[in-house]
Amino acid sequence: xxxxxxxxxxxxxxxxxxxxxxxxxxxxxxxxxxxxxxxxxxxxxxxxxxxxxxxxxxxxxxxxxxxxxxxxxxxxxxxxxxxxxxxxxxxxxxxxxxxxxxxxxxxxxxxxxxxxxxxxxxxxxxxxxxxxxxxxxxxxxxxxxxxxxxxxxxxxxxxxxxxxxxxxxxxxxxxxxxxxxxxxxxxxxxxxxxxxxxxxxxxxxxxxxxxxxxxxxxxxxxxxxxxxxxxxxxxxxxxxxxxxxxxxxxxxxxxxxxxxxxxxxxxxxxxxxxxxxxxxxxxxxxxxxxxxxxxxxxxxx
Amino acid sequence: xxxxxxxxxxxxxxxxxxxxxxxxxxxxxxxxxxxxxxxxxxxxxxxxxxxxxxxxxxxxxxxxxxxxxxxxxxxxxxxxxxxxxxxxxxxxxxxxxxxxxxxxxxxxxxxxxxxxxxxxxxxxxxxxxxxxxxxxxxxxxxxxxxxxxxxxxxxxxxxxxxxxxxxxxxxxxxxxxxxxxxxxxxxxxxxxxxxxxxxxxxxxxxxxxxxxxxxxxxxxxxxxxxxxxxxxxxxxxxxxxxxxxxxxxxxxxxxxxxxxxxxxxxxxxxxxxxxxxxxxxxxxxxxxxxxxxxxxxxxxxxxxxxxxxxxxxxxxxxxxxxxxxxxxxxxxxxxxxxxxxxxxxxxxxxxxxxxx
Numbered sequence: 001x002x003x004x005x006x007x008x009x010x011x012x013x014x015x016x017x018x019x020x021x022x023x024x025x026x027x028x029x030x031x032x033x034x035x036x037x038x039x040x041x042x043x044x045x046x047x048x049x050x051x052x053x054x055x056x057x058x059x060x061x062x063x064x065x066x067x068x069x070x071x072x073x074x075x076x077x078x079x080x081x082x083x084x085x086x087x088x089x090x091x092x093x094x095x096x097x098x099x100x101x102x103x104x105x106x107x108x109x110x111x112x113x114x115x116x117x118x119x120x121x122x123x124x125x126x127x128x129x130x131x132x133x134x135x136x137x138x139x140x141x142x143x144x145x146x147x148x149x150x151x152x153x154x155x156x157x158x159x160x161x162x163x164x165x166x167x168x169x170x171x172x173x174x175x176x177x178x179x180x181x182x183x184x185x186x187x188x189x190x191x192x193x194x195x196x197x198x199x200x201x202x203x204x205x206x207x208x209x210x211x212x213x214x215x216x217x218x219x220x221x222x223x224x225x226x227x228x229x230x231x232x233x234x235x236x237x238x239x240x241x242x243x244x245x246x247x248x249x250x251x252x253x254x255x256x257x258x259x260x261x262x263x264x265x266x267x268x269x270x271x272x273x274x275x276x277x278x279x280x281x282x283x284x285x286x287x288x289x290x291x292x293x294x295x296x297x298x299x300x301x
Numbered sequence: 302x303x304x305x306x307x308x309x310x311x312x313x314x315x316x317x318x319x320x321x322x323x324x325x326x327x328x329x330x331x332x333x334x335x336x337x338x339x340x341x342x343x344x345x346x347x348x349x350x351x352x353x354x355x356x357x358x359x360x361x362x363x364x365x366x367x368x369x370x371x372x373x374x375x376x377x378x379x380x381x382x383x384x385x386x387x388x389x390x391x392x393x394x395x396x397x398x399x400x401x402x403x404x405x406x407x408x409x410x411x412x413x414x415x416x417x418x419x420x421x422x423x424x425x426x427x428x429x430x431x432x433x434x435x436x437x438x439x440x441x442x443x444x445x446x447x448x449x450x451x452x453x454x455x456x457x458x459x460x461x462x463x464x465x466x467x468x469x470x471x472x473x474x475x476x477x478x479x480x481x482x483x484x485x486x487x488x489x490x491x492x493x494x495x496x497x498x499x500x501x502x503x504x505x506x507x508x509x510x511x512x513x514x515x516x517x518x519x520x521x522x523x524x525x526x527x528x529x530x531x532x533x534x535x536x537x538x539x540x541x542x543x544x545x546x547x548x549x550x551x552x553x554x555x556x557x558x559x560x561x562x563x564x565x566x567x568x569x570x571x572x573x574x575x576x577x578x579x580x581x582x583x584x585x586x587x588x589x590x591x592x593x594x595x596x597x598x599x600x601x602x603x604x605x606x607x608x609x610x611x612x613x614x615x616x617x618x619x620x621x622x623x624x625x626x627x628x629x630x631x632x633x634x635x636x637x638x639x640x641x642x643x644x645x646x647x648x649x650x651x652x653x654x655x656x657x
Contacts, residue, residue, distance in 0.1 A: 060641065061400045062375070063382060080649075083656055141523075146532045165471055167532070168518045250518025251477040254655040265375045266479060267648045 054274035062268025072275035081259075081276070085283065088256045092239040095177040099185040099234045100227065102178070107189035107226070108219070112198070122190065125183050137176060137247050144172050144248070168250030176244040184233035192226025193219070236284060256280055340365045341580050344380070344388040346567065347372050349441070351600050358587045364580055381406045381572060389575040390584055396637050398437035398568045399430030407436040408571040414582035417589035422608045424631055425566055429638060437568035438585060439606035441597070444626045444634060445481055445563040448528050448536045448543035452552035458535055461489040461558045465508075470515045472534040474527050477519040479651040480637050481563060482509065485537060488560040494635050497643035506650035510657050519655075528553055539565075540623035544602040547623070555623035561633025564626070566606065598624070 059065040110121045143149045144167035151163040204214040242257030263273030347370040371377045374397040425439040484494035486505035525542035527533045529549045547553045571581040591609040598605045
């Protein structure tokens, strides 16, 4: 389609064209512009403000004092802080691995079931999202506590000793994290597995691959985009998780999320809290870049 | 083409929805018609709301009261510092009332409109953070002590040291509040809970690290439920929730250890930015009215700052030490005060305790 002379366009169109010089129909460009605007206001602006906050000092009563300093970032090098970072990475990695191990069989079953079943199963995976996460985490408190569901059942089976301590342990935090983020692993995996033709599996079996080899050499490598998306969706939120360690950990241990919350709301040290947030973001980006380069190197080599 | 259009439209629609949602709850309507009743915005603790009391004021003063809640002093401070909040009456705790007045966030109170201030409890007069009640008037008050299950513990925990008793390992809960928790250790060591000495705070930290293996949870919201469910035998916590827990499990008792503990009060104050200052003063006076305050204390199980209330309460509430501390304990109580720069030692010690 030949372009009509730009000068003859109505004013609004001209502005949109100038702001977004891409070849798409006008309505799409308007929508894109609006979402960019939205993105800019709701995401970049708060982020920029917090970055500024991370570079200033804490006032005597916890307010902000507009004197520039890099001290907040220097404080990130404190072994205490690094220890908390490492621990959080360990938790997040563990959560991601367990979610992958639990999520794969489930995703495979969903992807390979009939259309009608598939819809129902996906709804079942998503139903928890209809309730508030806080409420669901409290439900785990009821399950784990001394007179809770698990200890009640154990007692019913004839256990007479003290109740098993489940709540407020590393174990309960870990279970809470896996529970909370499992759907984020399952959904992208289903999408990826669905795209692998069943014929490829049949071909592998016809060529005498065992079931294990079929999975290992065909299904798992082909569903890699799903693994990557799922891992990112699980790893990053569990790294910054705050509600789960707070409620199920009984305030016993700190993860980065709880430390940031503490700096903002308890210590009233917004600048250090902001520096911690950016430290976390920076670490994730560096890790991301490193993994990305490694995988392209692998692909090339 | 048609499908594309649909998508564009739905995107635009979504954007508008988000915009509408984003705008709907901000900025309380300031301009009122003269025929409309004036509106008062009341910002208070989430467990302090009693709708019947609010509607009583609305009827007698032909006003509308909009209640919003917060769950920590820091949240209140953050909102108040953001400037034009639209709130009129707020309820900061003692030390926060001091901070807010020093930051110029609170308006001077008009004592002529608050005659009920003359019934203020003796213990709550001339408080260090606002000796002349210029900015804040105590509203509800109480203590921090130990709630315990008398069925399990034969001897009551008379000293804070009981919280270090290995016999109750894994069955102790502490508040998730750095000043309160350090206060326990400092008191147990014989120091002031407002210590500004780095060495004393470090000693307290070491003592708390020793205690940590015995602690089931550091929790400010759940400790009463932990006591009720039997998860913990001793809970370091506020009297009010312990008193409420007693209703669910009658063997629960409350004690203020012999070393003494913290006393606190939440205060009524008016924001300097309030546009309804007269109505706000009337509202404060109403909340401090003996009859209204009695109803409040009966519902919430917190002691009232109005000294007339004590005698009007049923004896089981009046004589409950979790609500009204015994007279002999009052001399041992200490207010949490601002420790200025020393807060850094508390902050760091707290993080070290949590990481340990």
